[in-house]
Amino acid sequence: MVRFLLRLAGYLLVxxxxxxxxxxxxxxxxxxxxxYTPLDLALSTLAGVRGEALKPLVERSLHPWLWDPVLVHLLQVPAALLAFLFGFLLLRLGAPREAAIGIVTRR
Incomplete structure (x- = not known):
């Protein structure tokens, strides 16, 4: 069931x-x-006002330096690129297991 949900989320992100x-x-x-559409514009479109509350939350909870050098530059990445990367990652995680090597076929 979890693999199905991972694949579903992966296909939706792709x-x-x-x-x-x-x-x-x-x-x-x-x-x-x-x-291109940067990630911060896509998040503000999807989340609305809640997306603007991300900065104070990160600065208060984690560290102020995490916001400025790291997340500011990460939010300028194209949204399509991150959707593809996370989608393919979820598809890989939800892939069915491969057959074990060394199974004897003779009886």
Whole structure:
């Protein structure tokens, strides 16, 4: 059951990455330049006001330096790239087990 949920989430993330890639490609063609949707814009679109509460939460709970050099740059990564990476990772984790090597077929 867990493998099924991992594969389902993986397929949904790969599909979301593909949709984001198509939208970014159409926007890039229309503007005659490379345009992509950064992760912070995608998160603020999906989460709304809750996405803005991430900065104080990280600075208060973890460490202030974690926000500025690490997460600020991570949030500028294209959303399609991260969706593809996490999607393929979940698909790999949810893959069925391979057959054991060395099974005797003779009787």
């Amino acid at each position: 599909a979301a990455g593909f949709v984001s890639l198509v939208i970014d490609g159409a926007r890039s063609i229309a503007n005659s330049g490379l345009n």
